[in-house]
Structures are given as structure tokens and as C-alpha cells.
Amino acid sequence: MNKYLARANQLVPELVENRRHFHRHPEVRNELFETVKYVKAQLEDMGYQVQEICQCGLVVLAGGKKPGKCILIRGDMDALPMPEDTGLEFSSENPGAMHACGHDLHMAMLLGAAKLLKEHEDEIEGTVKICFQPNEETFGGAKAMIEAGVLENPHVDAAFAIHVGSMADVGTLDYGKGLTMGSADGFSIHVKGKGCHGAAPNSGISPINIGVHIYLALQELLAREVNPAEQCTLTVGSMLFGDGATNVIPSEGVLNGTMRGFNAELINHLRQRVEEISVGTARVFGGDAEVEWLFSSPAMYCDPEFTDEVVRYAADVVGQDRMIPKKSRATGSEDFAYFGEKVPSQIFWLGAGVDDKTKRISNHNPKVLFSEDALPYGAAVYTQCAIEWLKEHK
Ligand SMILES: [Zn+2]
Ligand SMILES: [Zn+2]
Known part of the structure; x- marks a missing residue:
């Protein structure tokens, strides 16, 4: 088994606890004050120096001890302004807000990756810029972070994100090349x-x-x-x-x-x-x-060469048979596209569908469910792709 996945599996109780905390306390747009406080405290506990570069946008650096390039990994943090109707025991306690797009899982996975990267910091040949982004749903967050300079100091050479999907089997990774999202x-x-x-x-x-x-x-x-x-x-x-x-x-x-x-x-x-x-x-x-x-x-552009590379790294985590090339472009949008305009980028769709297929329903639905079994895969894929890409691009 991939060593980061093995370690992420040990971290499952922590990943689940974080995810449920975020799910219970959703916040919207770039008004993520409690969310950011929680993420910041977790990162500081791991030994990171946290920088807030725009309102509710956090950045930390892993590695930097060995020379090399810089890869950015991004997770978004905002919920949707809608009531929840899942019946989960950790349902939203913030009326009118719900993590219906799975960004609660993104934060838990990226925090997991931050921990793995810290534990393997000596292996990082360059720098990993870990980026917690606000305000994806109204397309303002990525732009705000880029305008605030997230792609500089150190200069970012490539960027990578994961989004969970509630309809696909756990641990599958769906990806496209070229223009993939509208x-x-x-x-x-x-x-x-x-x-x-x-x-x-x-x-x-x-x-x-x-x-x-x-x-x-x-x-x-x-x-x-x-x-x-x-x-x-x-x-x-x-x-x-x-x-x-x-x-x-x-x-x-x-x-x-x-x-x-x-x-x-x-x-x-x-x-x-x-x-x-x-x-x-x-x-x-x-x-x-x-x-x-x-x-x-803008439309999401996934750099073909960079995609081939991260697909190869990610396959080592989830297995080649679970890497699924997209059959068609989606008219759905992602503001990670702003990163794709600036540097070679890829966004993977990580399957997080619940076992009972009759209960699967799409993101943005008040009844949407995500399987927490996807969390260790997400944490490990972020880590594996960052460390391996830096190794191959000294
Ligand atoms: Zn969404
Ligand atoms: Zn989303």
C-alpha cells in the first residue's frame, strides 16, 4: 500500500472529527471567521506558521529545506446558503447554511495532507504551498487569493486541487485534460x-x-x-x-x-x-x-502534461483501475480555473458516494451525503502528488 495512504488510514478518526466539526458549523462566502480560526489552530498545532493573505484565505508552506520548485495544493472552505435536510446527527447548526458541496471534506483532507507533509518534510525537494481558499461558490475566492499574491513568494510552478463528488464510488478519481469545466x-x-x-x-x-x-x-x-x-x-x-x-x-x-x-x-x-x-x-x-x-x-483548463504526471502519482494511491478519464466536458464551473489560467493545473474529482447507491444525490442538494471513507484517499493523493511532482522537477 502507498505509504501516505497507510498513514492517512491511521489518521481517519482525526479526519472524521474535523470533517464533522466543519459540517456542523458551516459558513458562507468569505465570512468564514470561525472556520478559519479552527483551521489556523490545527495548522499551528502541527508547527506551521499561518499567513492570512486575504479575508479568510490561509496559506502555509511545507518543506523549503531543500532547493526545488513550488507546487500549490488547494482546498476550498465555504458552505452554501441553504438549509440542510440530511438528518445526519452532525447536521448544520447554522440555520440557512450547509456544506452541500463537500468543502467540509476538502478542509479535512487538506489538513490531513498538511500533517502528512509535516511528517515527511525532509523528503520535500522544494516547497508545497498549502492553500485554504474562501468563497469558491460565488467565484470570488481564487481571484482574491491570486490578487493578494498567493502565486508568489515563493513563485508557484503548478497547482493542484481535489473536489469530492457524491455520485461516484469511493476512491475513484475522475479527471480531464484541456478545457474540462465551463x-x-x-x-x-x-x-x-x-x-x-x-x-x-x-x-x-x-x-x-x-x-x-x-x-x-x-x-x-x-x-x-x-x-x-x-x-x-x-x-x-x-x-x-x-x-x-x-x-x-x-x-x-x-x-x-x-x-x-x-x-x-x-x-x-x-x-x-x-x-x-x-x-x-x-x-x-x-x-x-x-x-x-x-x-x-473562466473555463477550467487542465494542462495535459501536468495531468499525465499527477495521474501517474495518484494511481499509486488509489490504483490504476480507479483512475477515470472524463468522457465529456462539464458545464459546471470551478473558480480553481483562475489558477489554471496562470500555472499548469489539475483538479481531480474524488468519488465520495455512499455505499447505498439509491441514497446518492448530487452536490448542492439539501439531502446530499458524502462518504467519509474518501477522506484518507484525499489526504494521501494531495501529499503523494505534491511530493512526487517536486521530486521529478528539481
Ligand atoms: Zn459547489
Ligand atoms: Zn464545490
């Missing part, structure tokens, strides 16, 4: 009309009518203006108009949505079209609209 652009279209009594619609301008026409025109945008060979999607996730009255035409409302794709030039063009369609449609009916762009995250 870009994400979030928008709010603020529609302005003129409020009035529902009995006299002619005395006002209904923003609902405008909103519905904008909605339909946006669906036509993909159908009529995008080359069918392109992979791209536009979803309006909410339309908020009025306050429940039957006899009031409200004065304004909003459509919230997201666009995903793999072609940056096309996405830029579509952003412009979303604005033209929204404003133009609103004016046709005598109202107005304004498009607010909420976030923009």
Missing part, C-alpha cells in the same frame, strides 16, 4: 416599469410583461445566434416581481441568471447581446432595463 458569468437584469392598480393596466407599465419577453428572447439567443457545435448554456434561475398581491402591477423586478461556456470570445459576445436584448425589449414596452454582471469565472 466558464461562469452571473447576471441580474433589473427591469423598470411603472406601478399602478391592477384594474387599470393602461395607466402603468408592467415590468412582469417586460421580464417575460426578456426571458423568452434570451432563450432564442442561444437557439438562433450560437453555432450548434458550441457548448454553452444560459439559465434564468429566478424572476422576482411583485409582493404577492393580485391587484397591483409592481414598478420593478429582477431576473437572475448564469451563462456557462468554453469559448471566451463567444461568451463576451453573448454578454453584449444579453445587454442589448434586455434594454431593447424593455424599451419596446416603454420601460427600461439594466444588466448587472455579478461574477465571471
Whole structure:
């Protein structure tokens, strides 16, 4: 058995305890104050000097005693703003927040890796930069860490992350090469009309009518203006108009949505079209609209050469038969893509499905379950990939 996996197996009680602590106390966005306090204390206990480089973003360095390159390993820490409905005895005690994307497991695995790396510090030929990132779900965290200089001092030569998946068997590693996950652009279209009594619609301008026409025109945008060979999607996730009255035409409302794709030039063009369609449609009916762009995250690029290397290292941990090349690109997004734009990167999807397949349900569902049996694999894969890559790139 791989020596890091053997050691990680001994650490299981600690990995599980940490994971359950995080699960019980989820925090969202970059307001992870209690989470960060806990992670920091654990890292300091291991002998690390912890640096907070942006709000709720932590970095520690392992190795650095022998000359060599620097590899960054990243785990994200934020939960989702949604209530939990798993029935687990360690369910969220923070109403309206839940670790439904498995970032609680990511933190436990990365803390496990931090411990393994400390125990094997003499073998590290270069430096491992261990990075605990806030705010992945709203695509702000990776960008904030990079802007705060996480890729320098020492300069990072490659970056590596793991995400758990609730649908795949424990210990499988799913990976892609090239563009593997879509870009994400979030928008709010603020529609302005003129409020009035529902009995006299002619005395006002209904923003609902405008909103519905904008909605339909946006669906036509993909159908009529995008080359069918392109992979791209536009979803309006909410339309908020009025306050429940039957006899009031409200004065304004909003459509919230997201666009995903793999072609940056096309996405830029579509952003412009979303604005033209929204404003133009609103004016046709005598109202107005304004498009607010909420976030923009690039498509995830996995460097093919770096991928071949980390796949080889990881296979030693989980077994070659559990390394699964992706069959297709996913339109889901990851803000680790910001790292992928700067340095050779890879993000593995580690299977963490529960044994009973009928209970498996996807990430972001209030009932999602993750198997804690995945934790030692994650800790060992992080460690193995970091140490082996540095050994081969002196
Ligand atoms: Zn997520
Ligand atoms: Zn996630």
C-alpha cells in the first residue's frame, strides 16, 4: 500500500472529527471567521506558521529545506446558503447554511495532507504551498487569493486541487485534460416599469410583461445566434416581481441568471447581446432595463502534461483501475480555473458516494451525503502528488 495512504488510514478518526466539526458549523462566502480560526489552530498545532493573505484565505508552506520548485495544493472552505435536510446527527447548526458541496471534506483532507507533509518534510525537494481558499461558490475566492499574491513568494510552478463528488464510488478519481469545466458569468437584469392598480393596466407599465419577453428572447439567443457545435448554456434561475398581491402591477423586478461556456470570445459576445436584448425589449414596452454582471469565472483548463504526471502519482494511491478519464466536458464551473489560467493545473474529482447507491444525490442538494471513507484517499493523493511532482522537477 502507498505509504501516505497507510498513514492517512491511521489518521481517519482525526479526519472524521474535523470533517464533522466543519459540517456542523458551516459558513458562507468569505465570512468564514470561525472556520478559519479552527483551521489556523490545527495548522499551528502541527508547527506551521499561518499567513492570512486575504479575508479568510490561509496559506502555509511545507518543506523549503531543500532547493526545488513550488507546487500549490488547494482546498476550498465555504458552505452554501441553504438549509440542510440530511438528518445526519452532525447536521448544520447554522440555520440557512450547509456544506452541500463537500468543502467540509476538502478542509479535512487538506489538513490531513498538511500533517502528512509535516511528517515527511525532509523528503520535500522544494516547497508545497498549502492553500485554504474562501468563497469558491460565488467565484470570488481564487481571484482574491491570486490578487493578494498567493502565486508568489515563493513563485508557484503548478497547482493542484481535489473536489469530492457524491455520485461516484469511493476512491475513484475522475479527471480531464484541456478545457474540462465551463466558464461562469452571473447576471441580474433589473427591469423598470411603472406601478399602478391592477384594474387599470393602461395607466402603468408592467415590468412582469417586460421580464417575460426578456426571458423568452434570451432563450432564442442561444437557439438562433450560437453555432450548434458550441457548448454553452444560459439559465434564468429566478424572476422576482411583485409582493404577492393580485391587484397591483409592481414598478420593478429582477431576473437572475448564469451563462456557462468554453469559448471566451463567444461568451463576451453573448454578454453584449444579453445587454442589448434586455434594454431593447424593455424599451419596446416603454420601460427600461439594466444588466448587472455579478461574477465571471473562466473555463477550467487542465494542462495535459501536468495531468499525465499527477495521474501517474495518484494511481499509486488509489490504483490504476480507479483512475477515470472524463468522457465529456462539464458545464459546471470551478473558480480553481483562475489558477489554471496562470500555472499548469489539475483538479481531480474524488468519488465520495455512499455505499447505498439509491441514497446518492448530487452536490448542492439539501439531502446530499458524502462518504467519509474518501477522506484518507484525499489526504494521501494531495501529499503523494505534491511530493512526487517536486521530486521529478528539481
Ligand atoms: Zn459547489
Ligand atoms: Zn464545490
